[in-house]
Amino acid sequence: MKKLAILTLICLTVFWLYRANYFSSSSIEGLYINNNKAPVLEGPSAEVDTLKINSDFTFENNTWGKGTYRLAGDRITFSYKYEYGEASYSTTIDRPLFGQTIRIALNSDLEYYYEKIK
Numbered sequence: 001m002k003k004l005a006i007l008t009l010i011c012l013t014v015f016w017l018y019r020a021n022y023f024s025s026s027s028i029e030g031l032y033i034n035n036n037k038a039p040v041l042e043g044p045s046a047e048v049d050t051l052k053i054n055s056d057f058t059f060e061n062n063t064w065g066k067g068t069y070r071l072a073g074d075r076i077t078f079s080y081k082y083e084y085g086e087a088s089y090s091t092t093i094d095r096p097l098f099g100q101t102i103r104i105a106l107n108s109d110l111e112y113y114y115e116k117i118k
Contacts, residue, residue, distance in 0.1 A: 028076070028093060028102060028116075029055040036112035051104070051114050064089070076104060 032051040051061040053069065059078060060066050064087075067080030077090040094103045094113070106112040 028071070028104075029053055030116050031118040032104060032114035032116050034106065034112070034114050036106055036110070038110075 030053060032053065034049045034051070049062050051059060053059045057068050057070070058066065059069050064078060064080040065082070067078055069079070070077045074093050075090060076093050077088050079086065079088045081087075091105045092108070094105060101116040103116070104114040106114065
């Protein structure tokens with residue numbers, strides 16, 4: 001009985017770590033809205049900004065325009081073109097526990113993020 005409890009605990013821990021640190025393009029696909037109250041360097045202004053992420057590794061938003069993204073574990077890198085050439089913005093993806101929606105960090109210290117709404 002004790003071995004079964006330990007095995008169950010290990011399985012749940014592995015599942016939680018996998019779920020918290022792995023994201024597929026289909027799991028993050030959707031529409032996001034920012035919550036920041038002040039402009040973020042290389043990110044959206046304080047105004048409402050939406051981010052649409054597609055499963056074909058493309059995105060659209062008001063700040064960066066259209067571009068592509070790469071996933072690596074719990075990190076996402078947005079690449080886009082702007083008037084001076086090409087740029088990218090790398091950040092983390094967070095999946096809080098207990099049914100909260102996926103968030104893409106803009107500034108972790110100030111708790112600014114894009115939150116999935118669709």
